[in-house]
Structures are given as structure tokens and as C-alpha cells.
Amino acid sequence: MYKIVTKTQLAPKIMLFEVEAPDIAAKAQAGQFLIVIHGKAGERIPLTICGYDRTKGTVSFAFHEVGKTTKGLSCLDQGESIDNVTGPLGNPSEVKNFGKVLCVGGSVMIAPLLLQVKAMKEAGNNVTTILGARTPEFVMMQQEAKDMSDKLYLATDDGTLGYQGLDFLTDMLKKEKFDRCVVMGPVILMKDVSEITKPYCIPTIVTLTPIMIDGMGMCGVCRVTVDGKMLFGCVDGPEFDGHKTDFDELIIRQRTMLPEERLSSLLWEMNGGCKCGRSKA
Numbered sequence: 001m002y003k004i005v006t007k008t009q010l011a012p013k014i015m016l017f018e019v020e021a022p023d024i025a026a027k028a029q030a031g032q033f034l035i036v037i038h039g040k041a042g043e044r045i046p047l048t049i050c051g052y053d054r055t056k057g058t059v060s061f062a063f064h065e066v067g068k069t070t071k072g073l074s075c076l077d078q079g080e081s082i083d084n085v086t087g088p089l090g091n092p093s094e095v096k097n098f099g100k101v102l103c104v105g106g107s108v109m110i111a112p113l114l115l116q117v118k119a120m121k122e123a124g125n126n127v128t129t130i131l132g133a134r135t136p137e138f139v140m141m142q143q144e145a146k147d148m149s150d151k152l153y154l155a156t157d158d159g160t161l162g163y164q165g166l167d168f169l170t171d172m173l174k175k176e177k178f179d180r181c182v183v184m185g186p187v188i189l190m191k192d193v194s195e196i197t198k199p200y201c202i203p204t205i206v207t208l209t210p211i212m213i214d215g216m217g218m219c220g221v222c223r224v225t226v227d228g229k230m231l232f233g234c235v236d237g238p239e240f241d242g243h244k245t246d247f248d249e250l251i252i253r254q255r256t257m258l259p260e261e262r263l264s265s266l267l268w269e270m271n272g273g274c275k276c277g278r279s280k281a
């Protein structure tokens with residue numbers, strides 16, 4: 001069992017858990033992920049590591065309540081335990097002194113992006129961070145990002161906070177040179193940023209989130225196409241070259257189980273959810 005040491009709400013329906021997992025904390029690195037199982041017959045869901053404390057023996061992850069498992073997880077309180085947390089899985093991010101690094105994070109993935117921002121800063125890079133989301137309340141962890149970054153820009157789809165959309169990024173790249181770009185967020189954000197950075201030849205690293213089962217290279221569910229080759233998101237990634245990724249295929253594959261996911265969430269709600277009622281907030 002993995003005890004929840006702290007539970008923090010970062011945004012509406014976005015939670016940050018810090019859990020006791022000394023073996024994972026001892027090895028965790030930025031860019032890696034965990035497989036979390038909630039409930040005795042629970043499904044395995046991959047969540048990206050967004051912090052670790054080797055002294056306390058804890059590891060952190062943030063999740064958006066989108067379906068049955070994430071809604072159930074959010075009902076757990078500080079002091080309660082999660083049935084299983086496996087990790088660290090996947091390859092760590094490549095972190096070294098690249099020079100000038102642009103880090104772009106969207107919505108729930110802002111939390112793990114900030115672990116990369118911290119690592120890139122500690123490696124001696126000059127870091128510009130862009131945080132974006134549909135609406136202002138999802139542009140979370142602004143103060144932490146400001147403290148860690150040399151420059152911080154905010155953007156929302158509706159323009160009610162910071163820039164509207166990503167047009168400003170195109171203007172920025174006309175004036176400023178970057179040696180590397182790291183993007184974590186919805187697939188469409190990773191696709192758009194990769195298209196914007198490509199003409200400027202800025203190596204762009206994206207974290208792909210295909211549906212996964214084992215997370216260890218055995219089931220083949222997490223297939224992605226990068227540079228025309230079929231690769232496994234879990235063991236070959238989760239980070240890949242954004243200029244060579246087939247994002248459209250990833251979007252289609254991510255939607256494969258949508259009817260079942262909707263049904264499972266609906267049945268869970270109809271059966272009273274986790275009984276605490278918070279999941280329906």
C-alpha cells in the first residue's frame with residue numbers, strides 16, 4: 001500500500017498527490033512515469049512523475065479527473081493509501097546544458113513539466129517557460145514556474161489570461177533563438193508547438209500519452225509512429241522527437257476505447273461513485 005502524504009488541489013478537478021514510495025523515490029527522474037492501480041480490481045493508469053524526495057521517500061504525481069479511475073483516486077484523502085504504484089517506468093528526460101531551453105506545458109501536464117524546468121535550470125540552462133490552458137483556472141502553478149524560470153509567459157485559448165493561443169510563440173521565435181524545446185500537454189498542443197518550432201530547426205521533445213496497459217513493453221497497446229517506425233510509448237519513450245511524431249495517428253488511437261471509457265465512468269457514477277460524493281463536484 002502506498003500512503004498519501006499530501007493531497008493538494010491544483011485546479012478544478014486536478015489533484016496533486018505525494019505518496020510514500022521509497023523504492024521509487026530512490027530512482028525517479030524527470031520524464032519518467034508511474035503505473036497507479038486504485039482498488040482491488042482497478043485498471044492500471046500511467047501518470048507522469050512530477051516530483052520526488054529521496055530523503056522522505058516520496059514521489060508525486062498530478063492527475064485530471066477524466067474517468068472512472070482518476071475520479072476514484074481523487075476521492076482518497078491524505079493518510080489513506082493507494083493499492084499499487086509501480087515505477088519509475090520509461091526513459092528519463094535528456095537533461096544537460098543545451099543553452100537556451102523553451103519549456104511549454106498545458107493543463108495537468110504543467111505539473112510534470114515543472115520538474116523538467118527545475119532539472120534544466122539546475123543543468124545550467126536559460127529557461128523560458130510557457131504555461132497554457134483552455135481557461136485561466138487551469139493555468140496552474142504560476143508562482144512555482146516564475147520562481148524556476150528566467151522568463152514566464154502565460155496563454156489561454158480564450159485570451160482571458162496572458163496571450164490568446166500560440167501566435168505569440170511564432171512571433172517570439174522570429175526574434176529569439178532556442179537550442180531545445182520541451183512540450184508536455186494535450187496532443188494537440190504538442191502537435192501545434194512542434195509545427196511552430198520545425199521551421200526554426202529547434203529540437204522539440206514531446207511526451208506521448210498513448211493508452212497503456214503494462215507500461216513495460218509487453219502488451220503492444222502503446223504503439224506510436226515516430227520517423228516512420230513503430231515504437232512503444234512505454235519503453236521507447238515516453239519522450240520522442242516532436243518533428244517526427246505521427247500525432248494524428250496518436251489522436252485516433254487514444255480515442256479507440258472512448259465508448260467503453262464513457263460507459264465505465266457512467267456506471268461508476270450510477271453506482272454511487274466512491275460514496276464520498278466529492279467525485280460529483
Ligand SMILES: Cc1cc2nc3c(=O)[nH]c(=O)nc-3n(C[C@H](O)[C@H](O)[C@H](O)COP(=O)(O)OP(=O)(O)OC[C@H]3O[C@@H](n4cnc5c(N)ncnc54)[C@H](O)[C@@H]3O)c2cc1C
Nearest residue numbers: 045046047048062063064066067068069070209210211261
Ligand atoms: C506515459 C503517460 C503519462 C501520463 N501522465 C499523466 C499525468 O501526469 N496526469 C494525467 O492526468 N494524465 C496522464 N496521462 C493520461 C492518464 O493515464 C489518463 O488520463 C488515465 O488513464 C485516465 O484513466 P480514467 O480511468 O480516469 O479515465 P478513462 O475512462 O480511461 O478515460 C477518460 C478520458 O480520458 C481519455 N484518456 C484515457 N487515456 C488517456 C491517455 N493515455 N492520454 C490522454 N487521454 C486519455 C479518454 O480518451 C477519455 O476521454 C498519462 C498517460 C500516459 C500514457
Ligand code: FES
Nearest residue numbers: 215217219220234
Ligand atoms: S503499455 Fe504495453 S507495451 Fe507499452
